Amino acid sequence: MAEAIVRKDYASDQEVRWCPGCGDYSILKAVHRALADAGADPHNTVFVSGIGCSSRLPYYVNTYGFHTIHGRAPTIATGVKLANPALDVWVITGDGDGLSIGGNHLLHALRRNIDLNILLFNNEIYGLTKGQYSPTSREGTRSPTSPGGSLDQPVVPGLFAVGAGATFIARAVDIDQKGLPGILNAGRDHKGTAFIEILQNCIVYNEDVWQSVSSKKTAADHQVLCVHGEPLLFGKERTQGLRLNLATLKLEAVTLGENGIDISDILVHDETSTTLAHLLLSMHSPLPTPMGIIHRRPTASFEQAFREKKTGQRRQRVKQLLRRGDLLDRR
Amino acid sequence: MAEAIVRKDYASDQEVRWCPGCGDYSILKAVHRALADAGADPHNTVFVSGIGCSSRLPYYVNTYGFHTIHGRAPTIATGVKLANPALDVWVITGDGDGLSIGGNHLLHALRRNIDLNILLFNNEIYGLTKGQYSPTSREGTRSPTSPGGSLDQPVVPGLFAVGAGATFIARAVDIDQKGLPGILNAGRDHKGTAFIEILQNCIVYNEDVWQSVSSKKTAADHQVLCVHGEPLLFGKERTQGLRLNLATLKLEAVTLGENGIDISDILVHDETSTTLAHLLLSMHSPLPTPMGIIHRRPTASFEQAFREKKTGQRRQRVKQLLRRGDLLDRR
Amino acid sequence: MTSQTSGSPTSQIVRFAGDSGDGIQLQGAQFTHASALSGHDLATFPDFPAEIRAPAGTRFGVSAFQIQFGSNRVTTPGDAPDVLVAFNPAALVVNLPRLPKGALIIADASAFTEQRLRRADLDANPMEDGSLADYRVCAIDIAQLTLEAVKPFGLGTKDSQRCKNFWALGLVLWMFDQPREPTVAWIRARFRANQALLDANLAALNAGHAYGETAELGRELTQRHVPEAPLKAIEYRTITGAEALALGIVAAGELADTEVMFCSYPITPASSLLHHLVGLEDAGVTTYQAEDEIAAVCSAIGASYAGKFGITSSSGPGIALKTEALGLAVATELPLLVVNSQRAGPSTGMPTKTEQSDLYQAVYGRNADSPIPVIAARSPGDCFEVAIEASRIALRHMTPVILLTDGYIANASELWPLPDIDAFAPIPTNRPGPADTPESRPVYARDPATEARLWLAPGDSAYLYRVGGIEKDFYTGDISYEAANHQRMTDMRARKLARVADFIPDQTVELGDEMGLAVVAWGSTYGAVYQAVRLAREEGIAVAHIHLRHINPLPSNLGELLGRYDTVLVPELNTGQLATVLRDRLLINCVQINQVSGQPFAVSTLLNHLRAHATVRLQEVRHG
Amino acid sequence: MTSQTSGSPTSQIVRFAGDSGDGIQLQGAQFTHASALSGHDLATFPDFPAEIRAPAGTRFGVSAFQIQFGSNRVTTPGDAPDVLVAFNPAALVVNLPRLPKGALIIADASAFTEQRLRRADLDANPMEDGSLADYRVCAIDIAQLTLEAVKPFGLGTKDSQRCKNFWALGLVLWMFDQPREPTVAWIRARFRANQALLDANLAALNAGHAYGETAELGRELTQRHVPEAPLKAIEYRTITGAEALALGIVAAGELADTEVMFCSYPITPASSLLHHLVGLEDAGVTTYQAEDEIAAVCSAIGASYAGKFGITSSSGPGIALKTEALGLAVATELPLLVVNSQRAGPSTGMPTKTEQSDLYQAVYGRNADSPIPVIAARSPGDCFEVAIEASRIALRHMTPVILLTDGYIANASELWPLPDIDAFAPIPTNRPGPADTPESRPVYARDPATEARLWLAPGDSAYLYRVGGIEKDFYTGDISYEAANHQRMTDMRARKLARVADFIPDQTVELGDEMGLAVVAWGSTYGAVYQAVRLAREEGIAVAHIHLRHINPLPSNLGELLGRYDTVLVPELNTGQLATVLRDRLLINCVQINQVSGQPFAVSTLLNHLRAHATVRLQEVRHG
């Protein structure tokens, strides 16, 4: 592509069909932006998705795209990537698609560490099937299948990824047009499977479940942005920070200036530490929600080892194989 | 059962059909022993398994048993338990059954925390299908499907369980007739899903992969037994211990008496801490393999909330339901 | 069908259409209700878009609801609406092709702005460009009139606008002389917490009604009273297929004196069944939302192993995932009900559209010789009885059973005579009696009439047994790889299916005599086939309607019955799947009538086929 | 079949039986090899237990290997062994029922100890209690003689004992006058690293051979030379079905000039195909072991989307799991080969036993109208051509294809004339040419002959397209919920399957003329049916053997061809699945012959059926 490509060049000609106000629109915009920022070649880019509102995204991106079946996107993407490692392969999934029916494939993709960029849109609900609770729904979520409140302990996507051995774990908010494209491209640049959880608002069935984390007013107090090498500070004035409590082996929030706490007491984010990832992702309210690149460690991705040994003389080789073993020669 | 029952009462009349020397024999014995120790009522006990050599176990236990299909044992056991919460339900699975095809069901069972006692026989190989590498096989494992050595980064069952939110995680060796029955019964007693990984020797396809951890000679140096409230010591003379390195956020091995290390420097096992579980299960050789009850935290199990609201007047209720809504009365 | 356009027609077809946000489905449901309370027979068809909430005003975002009501027996929502209520240009233009000449169009004139015409991809305004010349058009400024009617209650514009469905409903209720009371009661209950909304919606309803009474609408809008239907039962309600199926499951559990465990994973159009069953623990049903379809069927199998009646439900793609587990249920001989709410495929296909294309899957779609009984529901109300019948087979014969319904039946509604549960025979189960022991009645003793094995469950202190998917010894149930035993077990499984036929009623003829054409159909085509056959018979064509409930096994007399006709026509919403079964089982040559468009058959389509294949004429025109 | 017991028989059937640990399969394979190099036609059947290594000496732990070799055309491993080599009491007693009177039993006398009789659940010693009176018994102290032969090499008892399979092999090779050289070479290669083992095994082999030459065995053990077969091709090798299938896949990739990606998950008896394909990257095949069958088929679909030829393989239960994804492959029209190595079911069933019971699943077993071509292999060697043919259909028609083979074919071996890959026509693919653009050749332009769409892959810089499982617009490929479009697409999919029939050869008759009985079979029954028909024709029965490779669609001429016979017999190792397809597609009445015991048909069983149904007699006895 000779000329500079801009965001809207990555929009396909298909009419976008989400509910008005759905967080998916913002994510789509951020995806277009990220592709433009990266100058991605549409012809070498593939979006693979499962089924769900979120999984409609590939239709709206002007690259190659494959809208597959429920929960299986990581497996199809694996096939695509192994067949042609030169491709830039993105996976789009939802909390139902990726963690309910598709949890096993996500586990194995993460463990194998194939170079995929996996975006999980977490709206804590099954949007497309009209609002049933999902594996990420908080306990007590009322829905058509849990009118009295759901009983299941939810899965925390990031913690699950840690358990699966993921080499890149990030989290972002749908409407964060500033931060999201950068995180998407960090995932794209990561060699190995990148797992990016995007907190997404389903305006119809689970409105504002991310309100406190995503709204401008409250975000500063409710999220902590993880930046490698920087102290884990949060709050409007960045006066609060995280510290490891050695007695409980948990993170706790402390306030700079109070009880003699100063910046040296605050944990510095080390994105290469799985323990820190575990600690951060294990935090519960009232502790802040960790955002940004929570974990990243360099590794060789699977398909780098999964190599074809090409030969110029394939037919010769086939003939050899046919003749393998002892032959009965009747001449 | 009026009279005292002994171990062999729990053996069924079926001929055991594992390869001579297989670790499954020891596990079976420990299961019989555990049941006898617990005085379990065979009529209220159910063993549910998937498919694999390991999954043959239910045939050999004189209780109710269900040998199901590959990877699905946790789901069938869930049905059994929810249908009759009074039953003592055990799940028998293998590293292939439970973590390859069945990984998603294991995830969801652990997250829901239904009161099941899950025993995963980890021989790091697919035994029944003749020795292909499994998701727990170490990188580089040679097998019929990986003659050049496997490429996949293996999943660590315990770490996976931590990521899934498991409330009970334990690990034991097949031949440990002293320790194993007690751990099995600890899992049985746990209210919620107990996950017990048993390191099992497949003498035919993966012989001695656990050699260093299980053999009498080397065990003391290669495993650390986790006991709640006690320091994490290991080694023949118990002169080595584990300490948290605050710089790396990893565990490290130290020797008592060296460099001023004394017992107070050694981490005390806290089975309620998921962070400690994460740390322990993240250890790699040459650090020791953690054994015993690595994690246990009290919770309410799912089916305690999943209650039937029985009514004495079911037919009345059905009639009411039929008449729900406005009726057209033609009298 | 043969509705007149004024005076006292025997039936009328009304279609409401607008954006999802316009409350079309609610309007339809309320009108259905009023119609039922007026004593009409009726059938409805909600026709919503694939999107949850498609952008307003687009063609693909149009949501519609069609009802036919009348004094004759009504079995379909009708081919061609007599009245279309269109809330915007997209709703009008998308539905125009369905309208017969002379149909009445009630359109919200205020919605035909340039911007909204563009949203609907229209270059010109159909209200003005003469394209509606063949219809009677009644353009009313509904949005505007609604705003005026609700002004006193101080709502914002958005909330005020939302009342327009009730305004239009009021008008249509007036038109057909139907009562407002049920809607008034519904509005009172729904908006209990918000007096302003309550008052406004009531005011809109009344204003629409008053508009009809007072406005000088002339020829276009006249009141037409549809007479009552001569109903036979005493009490009726309207019911959708999903509701009736849920009630049938509840009733089956009670009739079998067995707790039911319903395990499912959401999928369109099957989810509504789960929604209806949630919260009925006091009626003996617990529900469990599993992580996927495999987990759902397996937990149901686990429940059945543990002595509850396990039921699972899905749609085609989800049923496909359950296939392996169904083999386990066959091998272990556990009762299990599998409900398939079919939708258009292959693959994701058109999830909100209907089709009958999962019959192959149900009858033949498993590895190995794994026979499973298959039974199909024909209409919303029929789901109740079919659920009971399917449960009866599963529990009596210790077998999985597949129940086929579809998206059309699940969502459509009809007038349903309240069943008397006391009149249903109890459902026998094969549990051991209190005196039974493994000696007196061995674990694998079989009921000679059904070949069913004992239904033993953990917790039973007389027995202990283990079972699995490996082939079992016929006598002991132990693992067996013996050749002769596998043959014996295979034969037993085949016999077990065949035995079901001993317990099902002979096939009857729905309509018509035993001569000329036989139309053999199954499932949701019932209503359309019935009407088409009735009309054909009125035209003097000798044709009978035979509708199958039992597809595997077929009723024992079916072959002989079909042998009496010249020609067997098999209309299906697939490429000919029942036809395959009939050729396979009965070796009969049948004429296929297939439509695979995601839409139900139009009566007229079928009627044309009947005309084309007519062989014998009836002696005299009768009224079937 | 009609083997004589001494002199120069035209064919012989030998069965080796013992514990898994006795090296029976190895012994069989070596004997097969020697037989092939002697110029015999042959067929083998390994018959191993379900257990990996069952406890020694038990009946269920018996492993066996049967071979028929001869100078006639040999198509089955034979019904009844002329010679049984039994290494222990269990091996003897389990195999006795197969032996015809007068058969020769070579038994290891040292194994008939009281303890080992007990392991085999025997109260008395069959060598002594007269139960072998009808046979010719040759009891040799094989274990003891082996120990003596290998004593010089200083092995432990266990290792020494392990040499006894070579001792026995030496004896049997002597008996049939077959060369030791290939076995000697094999031993040298295998034990290269361990001179003692190498020497010992060689010594055992030679000792057994010498024993035959020198011992005074009298009537029981005479040498019998089976003459060479009049083979036609120039070069031969022995090959199992799994190997031939693997080679066929390798060849297909090369013929299509397309890289192959083989994605699978282990399952008996399909795993061996994966094992054979591993490590052939330099022949254009990469393999991927997925986490389950769903992941396997989906990654293959992903590979096909990305421009490689995706192949997946499993057995019945695993294929069941792939069903939903196959719908996706149908909807997205991607080439995909699905290999099913069938095994006995339902459910886990008897994984190591063979059956043909997944035909329903292949032809009908999906939700919605999802036609998929189905093709079946008849014998080990045939797998090669069938794999190429199936790939050709998948790639030319842009469709998933199901290839049926079974556990019997996978493991059995036969003499195979080396194919000349240069003689195969290249496989055309539907990739765009370098000059094609979306304007000159739109994404959904279809080949008029096949209805195949373009095979576009990411990385292609001329095109860009998106696809998915939702119904696509016929022209643009965009999502479409239009009724008429869905009908058009459904019709196209049906036509696409039908078009395949234009490219496959007319059905031919394997053996026999066009009169009397037709035996229509498919898959691995080939050999038995062929023999039975040949023998029946020798008896004067007018009967023809028609063997189907293409099952969906059927060859265009099949209906007409079958119409020429009085009776159509359909023998199958299932309850009648091809019979269903024939009734469905051709409406022909056929006589079913079904066996579902996990065992291949015996020729004698089939022959009896042919006799029972014979209609016309041949004018004169011919030799088919």
Ligand SMILES: Cc1ncc(C[n+]2csc(CCOP(=O)(O)OP(=O)(O)O)c2C)c(N)n1
């Ligand atoms: C095999 C199968 N099972 C079930 C469904 C129905 N289904 C479609 S999307 C969905 C859940 C989607 O949830 P999520 O991934 O969170 O996506 P969202 O709509 O919330 O973006 C389900 C259950 C399906 N399409 N296929």
Ligand SMILES: Cc1ncc(C[n+]2csc(CCOP(=O)(O)OP(=O)(O)O)c2C)c(N)n1
């Ligand atoms: C659906 C399905 N896929 C594959 C198989 C084949 N299979 C049986 S057991 C097994 C793996 C067993 O491994 P594991 O669980 O580790 O058990 P082990 O034999 O090692 O104890 C496989 C792949 C099957 N039976 N069913």
Ligand code: SF4
């Ligand atoms: S249902 Fe929710 S997630 Fe789906 S499009 Fe609408 S707002 Fe978005």
Ligand code: SF4
């Ligand atoms: S194959 Fe391995 S795991 Fe299976 S029975 Fe034999 S030794 Fe045990």
Ligand SMILES: [Mg+2]
């Ligand atoms: Mg969601």
Ligand SMILES: [Mg+2]
């Ligand atoms: Mg294993």
